[in-house]
Amino acid sequence: MTHALSFKKRFYPILLVGRKRQTIRRRKGIAPGDEIKLYSGGDEKIAQHITTVVCKDVKPVYIGTYRVYIEDREIAPRERERLATEDGFNSFAEMYDFILHQYGIPFEGEVITW
Numbered sequence: 001m002t003h004a005l006s007f008k009k010r011f012y013p014i015l016l017v018g019r020k021r022q023t024i025r026r027r028k029g030i031a032p033g034d035e036i037k038l039y040s041g042g043d044e045k046i047a048q049h050i051t052t053v054v055c056k057d058v059k060p061v062y063i064g065t066y067r068v069y070i071e072d073r074e075i076a077p078r079e080r081e082r083l084a085t086e087d088g089f090n091s092f093a094e095m096y097d098f099i100l101h102q103y104g105i106p107f108e109g110e111v112i113t114w
Contacts, residue, residue, distance in 0.1 A: 002035040003028060005112075006047055011088050012040040015050050020088040022113045024063075024095075026103065030055050030112055053114035063099055063107040070111060083111070 005023060007015060014020040015038055030036065034055045039047035062069040068080050075083065077092075084095035099107050 001031070002037065003030050004037045004039060006039045006041070007050075009041050012048075012050065014088050015040065020086075022086050022111055024061060024083075024087055024099070024109055024111055026109045028110065028112065030058055030110070032057055036112070036114060055112060055114055057111075057113040059111045059113075061107075061109055061111045063096070063105060065105060066096070 005025070005028070007023070011020055032055050035052060036055055037052050038050040040050055041047040059071050068075050068083065070083075080092040084090075084092040087095060089095040089098065096105075099105065103109075
């Protein structure tokens with residue numbers, strides 16, 4: 001199955017060079033092996049296609065008030081920082097603030113890896 005994901009323009013450079021290889025989203029119905037078309041700048045009809053990737057893994061994630069659970073296991077502060085940097089943020093605090101304003105906290109979704 002093929003899916004499309006759109007990213008804010010701030011992520012374009014790191015998507016283009018392959019530094020960002022995951023995204024945290026509300027449930028999208030994406031499964032390992034699915035094709036994902038990555039876009040920058042909004043609606044896919046007007047957005048710029050960056051690349052097409054294959055999903056490697058999808059894990060449930062819960063982000064509460066400075067607590068993060070992946071697959072029902074609370075992850076340590078060091079793991080939270082790694083999760084944030086792998087998602088294209090400079091720190092967990094920056095990622096937390098982004099998710100707070102984009103989705104609200106608590107947040108339940110998925111970590112989609114390609």
